[in-house]
Amino acid sequence: xxxxxxxxxxxxxxxVGAVALAxxxxxxxxxxxxxxxxxxxxxxxxxxxxxxxxxxCHSNDTRWPWYASVAPLSWLVQRDVDEGRRRLNFSSWQDYxxxxxxAAHKLDEIAKTVAGGDMAPWHYRLLHxxxxxxxxxxxxxxxxAAEEARRSAATPTS
Amino acid sequence: xxxxxxxxxGWLTTAMLGHSALADNTVELRAAGGTFDPLQLxxxxxxxxKIKVTNGEKIPVEFESFELHRExxxxxxxxxxxxMPALAAGSYKFFDDFNDKTPQGEIVAK
Numbered sequence: 001x002x003x004x005x006x007x008x009x010x011x012x013x014x015x016v017g018a019v020a021l022a023x024x025x026x027x028x029x030x031x032x033x034x035x036x037x038x039x040x041x042x043x044x045x046x047x048x049x050x051x052x053x054x055x056x057c058h059s060n061d062t063r064w065p066w067y068a069s070v071a072p073l074s075w076l077v078q079r080d081v082d083e084g085r086r087r088l089n090f091s092s093w094q095d096y097x098x099x100x101x102x103a104a105h106k107l108d109e110i111a112k113t114v115a116g117g118d119m120a121p122w123h124y125r126l127l128h129x130x131x132x133x134x135x136x137x138x139x140x141x142x143x144x145a146a147e148e149a150r151r152s153a154a155t156p157t158s
Numbered sequence: 159x160x161x162x163x164x165x166x167x168g169w170l171t172t173a174m175l176g177h178s179a180l181a182d183n184t185v186e187l188r189a190a191g192g193t194f195d196p197l198q199l200x201x202x203x204x205x206x207x208k209i210k211v212t213n214g215e216k217i218p219v220e221f222e223s224f225e226l227h228r229e230x231x232x233x234x235x236x237x238x239x240x241x242m243p244a245l246a247a248g249s250y251k252f253f254d255d256f257n258d259k260t261p262q263g264e265i266v267a268k
């Protein structure tokens with residue numbers, strides 16, 4: 001293939017990519033922070049860690065980053081937040097607490113996940129260094145969650 | 159007059175039968191054979207209730223509903239009781255988060 005044909009082919013690929021990227025901006029997800037139902041109550045230090053490292057995906061107080069407005073990243077961010085809120089939402093803790101065993105189960109999972117180093121996800125930590133948990137943060141969160149899980153499991157149900 | 163009595167008797171019988179599935183405001187759900195039985199639970203809207211979930215499988219199941227904020231593990235051969243809030247009329251999905259081949263069920267509040 002001649003150098004001219006190669007250059008033309010490369011230009012075409014770039015052009016198609018640019019058009020596709022521009023067209024993708026037409027599909028914009030609505031980034032909403034709806035009202036919750038009874039935010040979780042935690043000691044100040046624990047609450048600070050939760051807000052810094054967990055709340056963007058696991059609450060309705062998401063801080064939407066600038067790239068959340070640019071497709072296709074906007075779609076990925078929206079998917080992560082939707083999934084995070086579905087699995088665990090600190091803004092709607094009262095909904096879990098009406099079944100104390102569910103709340104205990106959620107807290108138990110938090111303790112295990114944090115202690116095991118599985119949260120926050122690595123790809124999120126890359127762009128959000130503040131979400132990295134120090135060893136001290138992990139111990140604080142895991143102890144608090146385990147203690148609250150025991151307390152919730154011991155709550156009498158009506 | 160007789161017709162009124164028959165109608166009243168019929169209404170009372172229907173009402174009693176309708177509530178028999180909700181004795182103590184508890185509905186029963188069983189996980190067995192790779193499915194939930196029943197797959198649809200009908201409950202009255204606006205009234206708190208409970209679901210007794212029994213695991214007839216040989217493996218643990220996780221009764222979960224994102225919409226209802228419920229997540230409970232049931233060990234093989236065991237039963238648990240899940241507290242449910244008063245629901246607005248509508249349909250709410252539930253599933254087994256440990257076994258994704260188990261079909262989704264729904265709670266219908268009427």
